[in-house]
Amino acid sequence: MGSFTLTHERPDCFYDRFERKSELQHQTHYCPGCGHGIVHKLLAEAIDGLGVQDRTILVSPVGCSVFGYYYFDVGNVQAAHGRAPAVATALKRSLPDKIVVAYQGDGDLGAIGTAEIVHAANRGEAITVIFVNNGIYGMTGGQMAPTTPLGKKTATTPFGRDALNEGYPLHICELLASLEAPVFLERVGLGNNKQIMGAAKVLRKAMENQVKGLGFSLVEVLSPCPTIWKMDPVEAQRFVREEMAAVFGIGNYRDRTATATPRPARPAPPKLEELPGILGLGNGDRDRLPCGETSAVDYRIRVAGFGGQGVLMLGEVLAEAGLDAGYHVSWLPSYGPEMRSGTSNCHVRLSSRPIDSPLVSQPNVLLALNEPSLHKFLPGVEPGGIVLYNGDAIPEGCGRGDVRMVALPFTRIADQIGVSKAANIVILGALLEATDLVENEQATAALHKLVKSPKWFDIDVQAMERGREEMRKTTMPVSDDYLWGV
Amino acid sequence: MNAQLTKGNEAIVKAAVLAGARGFYGYPITPASEIAEAAALYFPLAGGVFVQAESEVAAINMLYGGAAAGGRCMTASSGPGISLMQEGFSYLAGAELPCVIADIMRGGPGLGNIAPEQGDYNQIVKGGGHGNYRTLVLAPDSVQEMADLTTLAFDLAERYRNPAVVLADGFIGQMMEPVTFADPRPVAAPPEWAVTGTRESRHNLVSSIYLEPDKLEQHVRKLEAKYQEAERRETRVECWRTDDADVVLVGYGIVGRILKAVVEQARRHGMRVGLLRPITLYPFPVEEVRALSRRARAFAVVEMSTGQLRDDVRLALEGRRPVEFYSRVGGNAPSAEEVLAFVEAKFEALRESEVLVHG
Ligand SMILES: Cc1ncc(C[n+]2csc(CCOP(=O)(O)OP(=O)(O)O)c2C)c(N)n1
Ligand code: SF4
Numbered sequence: 001m002g003s004f005t006l007t008h009e010r011p012d013c014f015y016d017r018f019e020r021k022s023e024l025q026h027q028t029h030y031c032p033g034c035g036h037g038i039v040h041k042l043l044a045e046a047i048d049g050l051g052v053q054d055r056t057i058l059v060s061p062v063g064c065s066v067f068g069y070y071y072f073d074v075g076n077v078q079a080a081h082g083r084a085p086a087v088a089t090a091l092k093r094s095l096p097d098k099i100v101v102a103y104q105g106d107g108d109l110g111a112i113g114t115a116e117i118v119h120a121a122n123r124g125e126a127i128t129v130i131f132v133n134n135g136i137y138g139m140t141g142g143q144m145a146p147t148t149p150l151g152k153k154t155a156t157t158p159f160g161r162d163a164l165n166e167g168y169p170l171h172i173c174e175l176l177a178s179l180e181a182p183v184f185l186e187r188v189g190l191g192n193n194k195q196i197m198g199a200a201k202v203l204r205k206a207m208e209n210q211v212k213g214l215g216f217s218l219v220e221v222l223s224p225c226p227t228i229w230k231m232d233p234v235e236a237q238r239f240v241r242e243e244m245a246a247v248f249g250i251g252n253y254r255d256r257t258a259t260a261t262p263r264p265a266r267p268a269p270p271k272l273e274e275l276p277g278i279l280g281l282g283n284g285d286r287d288r289l290p291c292g293e294t295s296a297v298d299y300r301i302r303v304a305g306f307g308g309q310g311v312l313m314l315g316e317v318l319a320e321a322g323l324d325a326g327y328h329v330s331w332l333p334s335y336g337p338e339m340r341s342g343t344s345n346c347h348v349r350l351s352s353r354p355i356d357s358p359l360v361s362q363p364n365v366l367l368a369l370n371e372p373s374l375h376k377f378l379p380g381v382e383p384g385g386i387v388l389y390n391g392d393a394i395p396e397g398c399g400r401g402d403v404r405m406v407a408l409p410f411t412r413i414a415d416q417i418g419v420s421k422a423a424n425i426v427i428l429g430a431l432l433e434a435t436d437l438v439e440n441e442q443a444t445a446a447l448h449k450l451v452k453s454p455k456w457f458d459i460d461v462q463a464m465e466r467g468r469e470e471m472r473k474t475t476m477p478v479s480d481d482y483l484w485g486v
Numbered sequence: 487m488n489a490q491l492t493k494g495n496e497a498i499v500k501a502a503v504l505a506g507a508r509g510f511y512g513y514p515i516t517p518a519s520e521i522a523e524a525a526a527l528y529f530p531l532a533g534g535v536f537v538q539a540e541s542e543v544a545a546i547n548m549l550y551g552g553a554a555a556g557g558r559c560m561t562a563s564s565g566p567g568i569s570l571m572q573e574g575f576s577y578l579a580g581a582e583l584p585c586v587i588a589d590i591m592r593g594g595p596g597l598g599n600i601a602p603e604q605g606d607y608n609q610i611v612k613g614g615g616h617g618n619y620r621t622l623v624l625a626p627d628s629v630q631e632m633a634d635l636t637t638l639a640f641d642l643a644e645r646y647r648n649p650a651v652v653l654a655d656g657f658i659g660q661m662m663e664p665v666t667f668a669d670p671r672p673v674a675a676p677p678e679w680a681v682t683g684t685r686e687s688r689h690n691l692v693s694s695i696y697l698e699p700d701k702l703e704q705h706v707r708k709l710e711a712k713y714q715e716a717e718r719r720e721t722r723v724e725c726w727r728t729d730d731a732d733v734v735l736v737g738y739g740i741v742g743r744i745l746k747a748v749v750e751q752a753r754r755h756g757m758r759v760g761l762l763r764p765i766t767l768y769p770f771p772v773e774e775v776r777a778l779s780r781r782a783r784a785f786a787v788v789e790m791s792t793g794q795l796r797d798d799v800r801l802a803l804e805g806r807r808p809v810e811f812y813s814r815v816g817g818n819a820p821s822a823e824e825v826l827a828f829v830e831a832k833f834e835a836l837r838e839s840e841v842l843v844h845g
Contacts, residue, residue: 069693075688358743
């Protein structure tokens with residue numbers, strides 16, 4: 001096995017003594033002839049050679065190389081089994097000018113972490129991945145790896161790997177080469193000194209790519225595991241050279257280093273005082289009455305109709321206008337399957353006192369934009385409450401003597417101003433006419449805030465006015481003799 | 487700054503950015519998706535990172551990387567996604583990495599539905615991952631608290647070097663209320679343990695491995711001591727009209743809001759009812775529950791899960807007082823009226839003989 005040792009000096013980015021190890025701190029925990037030891041050395045030499053020891057962060061996997069941090073005198077993060085590419089992704093995104101290396105075995109990268117490696121590669125994360133393929137699970141004692149050659153007996157393939165039962169060896173470089181983003185993919189071997197010297201160059205290139213700011217680079221290393229394959233180191237090298245390399249072709253699978261452009265630097269972050277503006281906070285707001293300085297009211301409103309009728313938006317306008325008017329407010333939508341099945345409703349509260357429950361089970365205002373909503377919510381309306389229904393007349397059997405009910409064809413009225421979709425705002429106008437919920441000005445300000453297009457804003461203002469007019473024509477008393485449940 | 491009408495899910499993101507968070511790693515799931523959507527907009531604008539991960543497994547492990555680099559970062563999900571994240575919770579706690587996870591609970595088990603529920607209580611509060619760890623759990627009951635508790639979650643996560651969870655339900659996530667946001671805080675320098683790829687931080691190691699039993703025991707004891715300190719210092723509750731309460735209702739999140747309405751109505755009906763609303767679910771307000779048991783004759787737990795919170799109330803009471811229980815699940819919320827009927831039926835004997843007239 002003497003032939004493995006190419007250089008005898010310890011690279012700078014190796015610790016002199018492995019103090020994180022509990023014993024035998026002068027030697028590694030790897031078996032004699034293990035490929036991990038060689039790959040560590042090659043990686044260390046690349047880091048030294050590029051002068052990036054201080055900038056490098058090594059993400060170690062779960063597998064025999066879990067203790068990478070015993071040896072590498074660089075920043076170290078140990079990841080969960082298979083997740084190194086995800087961990088490395090966030091490290092690199094957080095620290096774009098650092099050198100982030102994910103080091104993984106074949107079980108780690110090719111089995112449990114398949115999703116993580118494919119997607120990190122597909123996003124073109126500007127990291128370097130060292131993928132040590134020894135065709136077997138070393139750490140757990142010799143179970144089949146996704147890269148175990150067909151026919152090979154392992155602890156979990158006692159009859160030999162059978163394609164019918166275990167599928168075929170997974171070719172990671174080829175798989176990743178089907179993606180657009182990777183910049184560099186190459187498979188190397190540790191089958192003899194020549195291969196090792198070749199591997200050293202490729203590893204260095206994969207690291208250099210990152211130093212240059214290029215995208216995703218991965219080196220797959222066909223690597224001996226004498227212990228598990230029950231071979232002596234020389235035989236294990238032969239296995240790599242002859243049997244592994246026969247299944248996994250050594251060579252380059254992607255090299256776009258000549259054409260790849262470095263990732264653009266992120267723009268400078270905004271100033272601290274710009275943040276509230278960026279988040280849409282506080283810009284151009286009207287001064288408002290402080291909450292609670294209005295007369296005692298407690299509006300518990302339910303708005304309901306078909307999806308697309310602007311039910312949620314109407315609720316939002318009420319809440320915005322209420323906030324402007326100095327009320328405590330809440331707005332709670334129904335969401336999910338209800339939305340999909342075509343109906344929509346929301347709970348709105350405007351109160352002069354802090355709001356306990358934002359859920360309105362007994363509304364004192366019901367705005368029913370369609371008939372099913374009227375059927376559904378009318379029974380819950382509090383005696384004395386107001387019901388505005390979008391229709392020519394209250395449907396048969398829907399009457400309630402103890403609430404104030406008004407039926408108006410709001411959609412048709414909206415049609416008359418040319419936009420049937422504005423029916424929700426026609427109702428808003430009618431409601432404002434029937435109650436003293438909020439001032440016209442506050443409703444208009446709310447619309448101004450929520451309706452971005454000037455054209456729609458004008459239509460809505462018109463719709464609101466029409467709603468008021470129509471309401472004035474009805475016989476419903478608009479007095480405030482009703483005390484809003486306070 | 488004026489109060490802004492803000493959606494619960496959006497409040498989390500804005501508060502996080504204002505608190506100096508610059509990393510968001512997420513995967514969409516209703517009813518938490520708006521958090522990822524808002525983060526995708528605001529984090530990059532604030533000079534931060536947003537990555538839509540390939541799964542919640544990847545998202546939580548990205549959080550591990552982002553936290554290891556020493557920045558404030560977060561993710562958000564709901565039931566099924568939180569289940570997938572449990573591996574990461576365990577590693578984050580084991581490696582002592584601070585970060586924030588928002589869980590906007592939906593109906594389960596399995597795919598369940600996307601309507602609000604509180605069924606993630608056990609997997610968040612008790613820890614669904616392996617090993618001896620806890621997460622710090624904050625339970626907002628309003629959109630304002632969605633913002634405030636997100637800020638607090640970042641502070642606590644850092645103080646204890648542990649993941650902190652903002653545990654809310656679909657209602658709080660979806661609803662809009664006025665919010666006054668805190669002033670923006672600058673991004674702090676990374677803590678000295680972080681792995682930042684510098685000469686100074688070169689010897690730093692983020693890991694959860696302790697091969698030798700004695701070392702791991704030492705580590706677990708250290709975590710345990712942190713949790714005990716959190717239990718002493720960080721418990722937060724809201725006690726609402728409990729001073730003279732014969733019956734103490736216990737509920738968190740949206741249920742707490744509903745129970746406030748129940749308290750008012752019950753009192754109008756002549757019953758001295760109060761509310762204890764845990765704001766921290768871990769640490770659980772054990773002392774506060776016990777203190778109220780000195781006067782109250784009974785407790786009633788109301789939750790949108792089948793007794794997950796009740797178990798903690800019982801543990802806190804250690805049999806001192808009876809614990810009644812009412813729940814709705816599957817996406818249904820208990821209405822104030824039905825809870826009131828339950829309270830009246832259970833505690834008829836505690837009603838004052840002379841019913842108070844409406845105030
Ligand atoms: C979630 C999880 N599942 C399983 C394991 C057990 N385990 C540890 S290492 C390993 C496979 C190691 O094989 P490989 O990645 O090829 O690395 P090697 O040891 O051969 O270098 C497994 C299955 C684990 N640690 N975590
Ligand atoms: S078991 Fe195999 S992979 Fe693991 S250290 Fe030994 S030789 Fe290396």
